[in-house]
Amino acid sequence: TALTFLSQSMATPFEKIRSGDTPRIAVMPNPIPDELFSIARPQRAEGRKRLISVGRLQPQKHYELLIETFAKVANDFEDWDLWIWGEGPERPMLTRRIAELDLSRRVFLPGSTQAAWHEMAAADAFVLSSRFEGMPVALMESMALGVPAVSFDCPSGPRELMRDGQDGLLIPPGDATALAAGLRRMLSDQALREELGVRGARSIRDRYSVAHILTIWDRLFAQLRLG
Incomplete structure (x- = not known):
């Protein structure tokens, strides 16, 4: 046994x-299902860029910290928005926090989606801010799609999915200052995003097909x- x-x-x-x-x-x-690897990322048109996260709106995901951290960098990246896909009990609190930070035109909670893979594929970067995970499927899927990712090095899973600086950016868990620095690095450097996206997709395909x-x-x- x-x-x-x-x-x-x-x-x-x-x-x-x-x-x-x-x-x-x-x-x-x-x-990772084979059909995910067949999804092509759309060609990015000029316009607003998307940093996304996908998960239930609950304390485990630490989305309040993510929103507050995005607020610290938002003025320096005026062409970026944060989209958090999912539904859950923290929606009222998160909606209030977004309004308090005057981010209603920059941070969106669009709810659940039946097309999560396509929303991920259309994003410019992915962020995981969880306090803990088992094995974060959304992070795996976004990397598999070639979306560059920033993740807290929370227990457990992210450290096994990515190597910091090689196929993703790992941030000390719960550290808002470090997360802000990681987001600045990711959002400011298109070449880094492209490199991490390619390497991340190759790594996930090799290990999780x-x-x-x-x-x-x-x-x-x-x-x-x-x-």
């Missing part, structure tokens, strides 16, 4: 207490038969 976990950071605590008679522990991420994840399962089953 085996216990499987979505990420290494989820598995590590169990590995530390594992004894000889406990099941094998394996990291088995969910794959259906074909690759199936080989990991095959390897585990073979080990269990031999064990």
Whole structure:
């Protein structure tokens, strides 16, 4: 038998207490559907750029901090807007906070969407501000689509999905000052965005395609038969 976990950071605590008679522990991420890799990012027209996030409007996602951080950089990036896709109990509070910061023309809460992949593909950058995750699917999907990403290095998942400065920007968790600096770096540098987008897409495809994840399962089953 085996216990499987979505990420290494989820598995590590169990590995530390594992004894000889406990099941094998394996990291088995969910794959990215093949059809996502076939979605092409649209050619960007001149005009406003979008920084997006996708997730439920709840405390885990730390969207109030994200909105407040965007407020600190917004005046320096007047052609950028923040779009947060999703629905949840924090909508009234977040809507009030946006108004208090005079960002109603710059920060949008458009609700849920049945076309999340296409909204991601049309974005110029993705941000994950969560306090914690299991394995952040929206971050995986945005990277797979070639959208450059900034993410808190929260437990767990982001550190396994990206390498800071190589295929994404990892920010110390909960650090609003560092997040503002990361956003400034990302929003100001088109060449960096293009580079991170290409590298991120290649990295996710190599590690999280259906074909690759199936080989990991095959390897585990073979080990269990031999064990």
